[in-house]
Amino acid sequence: MSTKAISQRLIVLTVLALLVLPLAMASVSVPAEPSADEEEGWWIETTVDRDGNGIGDMVERYHDHPLFLDEDGTLPLIIDFDHTPTSADVAMLEREIGYEHEWDLPLIDAVAGRIPHDMVLEATTLPGVVMLELDGILEVQNGDAAVVHEVDLAQQATGYDGSGVTVAVIDTGIDGLHVGLDDMDDDNTTDDPKVIGFYDPVNNPDKVNGTEVFPYDDQGHGSHCAGTVAGTGAPTYEHPGMAPGAFLVGVKVLDAGGSGSFAVVMAGMQWTVDYRYEYNIRAASMSLGGPGAIEWTSSEEDSVNRMSNEMVRAGITMLIAAGNSAVSAQIGTPGSSEDAITVG
Incomplete structure (x- = not known):
């Protein structure tokens, strides 16, 4: 093929390319930029509000x-x-x-x-x-604490007993005079309280610094849970807590009848986050859950579940009861929160 023929062919191909390329580019789909008017948030698509009308x-x-x-x-x-x-x-x-x-x-x-x-x-x-x-309403759970978890073997293997950290018990309160909860070494001559902070949004919501109300429990369930978590086991030492070396902070969110509203419970959860550095709160126990229909209709985006997730993001490990009733064959709020460790 002559040089002239080759040049003509190249010119033809170049012209065709200039004609075809814009058409090819026009056919390539370009991802649409999200509209500034498109709303984003957990409330857009949630089982809290299945019909999407903004009313749970x-x-x-x-x-x-x-x-x-x-x-x-x-x-x-x-x-x-x-x-x-x-x-x-x-x-x-x-x-x-x-x-x-x-x-x-x-x-x-x-x-x-x-x-x-x-x-x-x-x-x-x-x-x-x-x-x-x-x-809604939340009630006490964990009426019968499991005792066979081989925690003693874990303590022997690791040496961990909770020393140096604080656990918040968000429940009916803590009996600060209980012999297994009143101090760290069970020696009345020393000043080493186990319960180092206490907040009571049920009866004393304005006393928020953690030292104005002496730890009390007018129902008993919270003290039971506190003993399970970090009790010394005194006076017999047959049943010490899972982390007997840990300090405790009591957050009373349930009343003498063992129940409380979502709002009061979340007020206690909010306080726990606000004071986590002051008391070195690294974990929180919540042995409570919704009764009956409240549990049946709970959603992953329920307010208490969202609050629990935010507590985890703030650095507090959440340990929550799965429930005792087994009626609804599901875990209700707040045990159904995504980031909690749910036990039951």
Whole structure:
């Protein structure tokens, strides 16, 4: 082939390439940039609210139940925001829907309180409000503690006994005078308390520094759990706790009847995170869960579950009861939280 023919062929191929290439490029799909108007958040697709109307399914199911509706016609709610709510947001709720403020829950961008029953729909239209959840009820669990876990063998193999760390027992309280919980060495002549902090949002919510209320338990379950966690075993030493060298912090979130609202429980959880460095809280025990229908309808995105996950992200290992009833064949809140270690 002559040089002239080769040059002509190259010119033809070049022209064809210039014609075809733009068409080929036009046919290549380009990933669409996400729209700035597209909302993101746990509340967009959640089993808390299966119909997506911003009102938790539990609210719709129990909005007129006498267990939750008081004589003034108000309903206890967890109000979730798309940001950490401020005092201005609380004032807006009070002004627009007659909200009665009870608790700040910044760890999950929420507040808790009561609103008139007939203002539920109105609440969903307020700026920043993304979900209304029922402030449900939690009760004591772990009535019969398992004793055969070979913890003694683990202690012998590792030498670990909990020394140097603090465990928060989020429950009915801790009896600070119990012989197995009152001090570290069971020697009354020394000043070495085992329970080094105590917060009581049930009866003393404003006393928050951890030293203003002497540790007490008006139900007994929390002391039982505290003994299981870190009791010295005194006076017989037959049944010491799993980590007898650990300190304890008591967080009383359940009343003398052994139950409490989601909001009060989460207030105790929030306090535990806020004071984790002051008391070196490395783990928290929560032997509680929802009764009956509350457990049956629990969601992974329930407010207490989200709070539990945030506690883990803050560096606190969460040890939560799976439940005792086995009625619903599932684990309810907060044991169903994704990041907790659930035991049962």
